[in-house]
Amino acid sequence: MHNDTLQRNYLYQRIVFLILKVVTIFVVGVLFFVLFYIFSKGIGTVLRGSFWIEIPKDGLSGGGILPAIVGTTLLTLLSILLSSAVGIPAGIFMAEYAPKKSILKVLVDIMTNNLAGIPSIVFGLFGMSLFVIQLNFGDSILAGSLTLAIMVLPVIIRTTEQAVKAVPDELRLASIGMGATKFQTIWRIILPVSFPRIITGIILSIGRVAGETAPILFTVAALYLPQLPRSIFDQVMALPYHLYVLCVSSPDPQKSLPQAFGTALVLLLMVLVLNLIATYIRNQYKRKYKLK
Amino acid sequence: MFKLEAIDVNVYYGDKHAIKNVSMAIPRNSVVALIGPSGCGKSTFLRLFNRMNDLIEGIRIEGKVLLDGIDIYSKDIDPVEVRKRVGMVFQKPTPFPKSIFENVAYGLRINNVKNERYIKEQVEKALHQAALWEEVHKDLKKSALALSGGQQQRLCIARALAVEPSVLLMDEPTSALDPISTAKIEQLIGQLKNNYTIVIVTHNMHQAGRVSDKTGFFNMGVLVEYENTKKIFTHPSHRETENYITGRFG
Numbered sequence: 001m002h003n004d005t006l007q008r009n010y011l012y013q014r015i016v017f018l019i020l021k022v023v024t025i026f027v028v029g030v031l032f033f034v035l036f037y038i039f040s041k042g043i044g045t046v047l048r049g050s051f052w053i054e055i056p057k058d059g060l061s062g063g064g065i066l067p068a069i070v071g072t073t074l075l076t077l078l079s080i081l082l083s084s085a086v087g088i089p090a091g092i093f094m095a096e097y098a099p100k101k102s103i104l105k106v107l108v109d110i111m112t113n114n115l116a117g118i119p120s121i122v123f124g125l126f127g128m129s130l131f132v133i134q135l136n137f138g139d140s141i142l143a144g145s146l147t148l149a150i151m152v153l154p155v156i157i158r159t160t161e162q163a164v165k166a167v168p169d170e171l172r173l174a175s176i177g178m179g180a181t182k183f184q185t186i187w188r189i190i191l192p193v194s195f196p197r198i199i200t201g202i203i204l205s206i207g208r209v210a211g212e213t214a215p216i217l218f219t220v221a222a223l224y225l226p227q228l229p230r231s232i233f234d235q236v237m238a239l240p241y242h243l244y245v246l247c248v249s250s251p252d253p254q255k256s257l258p259q260a261f262g263t264a265l266v267l268l269l270m271v272l273v274l275n276l277i278a279t280y281i282r283n284q285y286k287r288k289y290k291l292k
Numbered sequence: 293m294f295k296l297e298a299i300d301v302n303v304y305y306g307d308k309h310a311i312k313n314v315s316m317a318i319p320r321n322s323v324v325a326l327i328g329p330s331g332c333g334k335s336t337f338l339r340l341f342n343r344m345n346d347l348i349e350g351i352r353i354e355g356k357v358l359l360d361g362i363d364i365y366s367k368d369i370d371p372v373e374v375r376k377r378v379g380m381v382f383q384k385p386t387p388f389p390k391s392i393f394e395n396v397a398y399g400l401r402i403n404n405v406k407n408e409r410y411i412k413e414q415v416e417k418a419l420h421q422a423a424l425w426e427e428v429h430k431d432l433k434k435s436a437l438a439l440s441g442g443q444q445q446r447l448c449i450a451r452a453l454a455v456e457p458s459v460l461l462m463d464e465p466t467s468a469l470d471p472i473s474t475a476k477i478e479q480l481i482g483q484l485k486n487n488y489t490i491v492i493v494t495h496n497m498h499q500a501g502r503v504s505d506k507t508g509f510f511n512m513g514v515l516v517e518y519e520n521t522k523k524i525f526t527h528p529s530h531r532e533t534e535n536y537i538t539g540r541f542g
Contacts, residue, residue, distance in 0.1 A: 174386035177344060178451065179376030180402045188402070193389050289389040289435050 038264050045262025052266075055226040056242075056259075059251040065263055070228055071236030072270065074141055075220065076210045078232070079148035080202060083156050086149075088198060091160025096186055112154040121214035123151045128218035142232040144220025151215050152205040159201025163194035192289070199282040206274045211267065213240040223249075239267040293361050295320040295489040296341055296459060301355035303336055303345065303513075310336050312513040314355075318506075323481060323490045325500035325521065328510035329536065334493050337510065338461050341491065342378035343371040359459070376403070379452030383464040385444035387436035392428050395436045395447055399455035414454050422450035423480050442473025449480065453488075460484065462492040466499065478503050497537060501525050509533045 045051055050064050057063030090108070098105035127147025137143040167190050175185040213221075221241040229236050246260040247253060296318040303311035311333045318324050326334040339345045340357050343364060356363045364374045376399070388395050396415040405411055415432075419425040424446040428439070436447055445465060452460060462481075466474040481490060481503045494500050500507050501521060508518040509532070517524060517533045528534045 170382060170384055170386045171388065173344065173347070174380075174382060174388070174448070175398075176347065177342065177375055177380040177382070178399045178402065179372050179374075179455070180398075181372055184402045188398070189388055289437065 042261035042265030061255040068237040068239045068242040072239040078145035082149035087156030091157045094161045095164035115154040124215045140233045144216045147215045147219045163197030196282045203278045297358040299356040304352040314515045322505040325504035325507045326493045332510040333513040334510045378459040379457035380461045393432040418450040418454035422446045459489045
């Protein structure tokens with residue numbers, strides 16, 4: 001009798017594990033299928049060397065996508081730089097300085113929670129009216145980067161705040177106990193310890209910024225611009241928007257479909273490479289100081 | 293003059309009266325052990341001497357705490373300066389995620405010492421004092437987090453010593469360590485006594501007996517008895533102390 005129960009429970013447990021396993025494999029499988037599909041459709045185009053170094057030709061159905069690659073690279077780097085420059089100090093302030101129930105902290109909390117959920121097209125509209133029109137930056141890399149930066153600002157603030165909060169109090173006390181000021185403690189102990197986690201926030205933001213179309217639609221993205229930008233006040237082409245254009249408003253969408261898959265693959269590869277670089281920096285850093 | 297002196301000190305956390313009218317005088321170059329059951333206030337009392345309690349929200353401190361005759365709670369005293377003179381070692385080893393060398397150099401760096409040769413000398417001296425030099429002198433550039441727990445704790449002692457404080461506070465410094473590391477640190481305390489005044493909180497009665505000259509027994513925020521260690525462990529004046537020391541409560 002007792003043995004029966006044991007066996008039954010064991011069987012039950014194995015069935016549950018099996019179900020979990022199947023579901024996991026299914027989810028991962030779908031993801032891999034998407035990647036494989038894009039890869040197989042786009043690889044032919046991408047392997048054509050000219051695709052990387054030429055401007056679009058033949059009514060967008062030939063040539064390369066160099067201006068879009070350059071555009072997205074610039075937009076990503078500049079917007080990450082801008083949002084980090086503001087977001088990391090803000091996150092530190094939220095975690096270390098802002099009194100728990102101060103109005104400022106509550107406001108920033110509400111802002112970071114809600115801004116993260118706002119559809120990106122709304123940021124696009126905001127960026128257009130503020131940066132493009134009000135501040136008269138025009139459709140430009142500057143306006144686009146600022147818009148993207150504001151979009152990912154909540155993510156950077158939040159991950160920085162959490163990274164700083166995750167630093168064990170013992171380290172803070174040990175530093176203060178040595179006669180360090182609070183600022184010295186933050187600069188010399190807390191920031192280095194939380195650095196890998198802050199990088200994680202930046203990695204998440206890179207993917208988001210590089211792939212978004214809506215925020216750059218009204219602020220920087222050019223439909224077709226066969227030249228590279230000369231300053232941050234120029235317009236640029238960008239990969240996600242170019243992909244959209246190729247699929248929807250090219251003269252012959254059928255003919256430009258291989259270009260579209262090539263563009264999608266380049267975008268994927270770019271995000272992947274930027275992520276790998278950031279992850280590498282993070283891991284090197286962790287290894288150097290034996291951080292967990 | 294005493295090295296440290298607490299005069300009629302009261303500490304409140306909100307409504308809780310954590311330290312009740314405690315006075316204690318600590319002679320120069322002596323080791324004083326603070327013992328008592330958990331929550332008796334001995335750690336709170338220890339932290340009065342380097343103003344670490346200031347960091348706790350809603351705390352109120354009354355009375356005087358003198359370091360070399362100067363009240364460290366008077367308005368014109370910067371707590372940061374106090375902590376530079378009164379070093380502290382915590383229960384859990386707290387190495388910074390830096391190299392062994394930079395850990396020990398930390399106190400000098402935050403004091404804006406720029407003379408690299410002087411820093412090197414101080415680091416070496418402190419590591420010698422903490423009986424760690426032999427074990428780490430080839431690996432000064434390695435991360436301090438790679439050291440064992442006992443080594444990390446001695447590193448923290450070296451870190452505190454490098455800025456040449458005159459007082460060393462230790463809050464259960466061996467409770468997270470194995471017996472061999474504990475023995476090493478106790479031996480170290482015996483040597484450091486020649487140059488420093490040491491106040492140590494410990495849960496280990498035998499440790500108090502081995503390392504200290506005087507022992508203070510706390511219970512429920514009150515300093516029940518403060519006497520020469522020998523006396524307190526052989527002829528305690530109070531029943532409470534005797535019960536605690538013989539393991540009948542606590």
